Amino acid sequence: MNTHTQTTPEVVNARLTLDVAYILNGEVAGDLVARLYMMCERAIGNGLLTGDTAAEVEEYALDVSLPREPLSEDEIAAFMRQRIEDGNLAAEDIPVRLARYGLMASDAFVAEMRERMDMADEETQGQALIPSADPADEGEIESQVAIACINASGMSEMPIFTVRTTQEEYDLGIHRDKAKDLAEEAGYEWPFVCFDAAEQGAILSAARELGLVPQVVVVDMTNRQIQSVRCDVGQVKVICYDTSELGGYSSATAVRPVGENGQLVRCWAHTQLAQVDPGLKLARD
Incomplete structure (x- = not known):
């Protein structure tokens, strides 16, 4: 440009x-x-x-x-x-991971959860536990790191990885870097937001209890036009699409994966971030 x-x-x-x-x-x-x-x-x-x-x-x-x-x-x-x-691909991780998502910084998230909820650590249940493939050396310590990331299906997940480091490496945070490497090798996608494994249960429970993800989205279609898009909490992108009256080719239409199960659909589409309206919490019931 x-x-x-x-x-x-x-x-x-x-x-x-x-x-x-x-x-x-x-x-x-x-x-x-x-x-x-x-x-x-x-x-x-x-x-x-x-x-x-x-x-x-x-x-x-x-x-x-x-x-x-x-x-x-x-x-x-x-x-x-x-x-x-060329250094563009690790030999152990053939699939190229291109998708990138934005999440709250891990330290800020943990601090907010601890401030808003007095919650004891819970035992982890039903979560993936992925050990390190390297044998333990004398003088190394073993630690577990939970990583908020995206799995191969595009769904958010928080698997736990077991890594081994020296005490000095642990103090420098290298155990988290090793856990990120294991996550990428296992086919998970960025961003990798690390937590101590003991915090995983509290984080998942807090997310459920506090409703940190939108549960209600309201689209005002008065006069057959999108007047507003609102949600009860957080931030969510809303895509409204229409497959009627497509006619011939138009630059305003495109094939998009917005059908059921990500099916490709040629359509007119409008994408908009929903504005938070706390009053919509009343509509959850």
């Missing part, structure tokens, strides 16, 4: 073109395209396409081209080897 010769408009339209060279690990092409749509939507929602400008993306379209012929094993091996040599 040449900021010296032109003024950035407040509202812009965007068209993204992605050429997929390789589909690896037996992934279904339709699933890959759906994930690409979701990643681009997050990028647009986080302002990554408009940089430091005040512009907002009002409408966007995404064109994805897939390879026409299946790749040979030699081609795939050469591609992966080059990625590893």
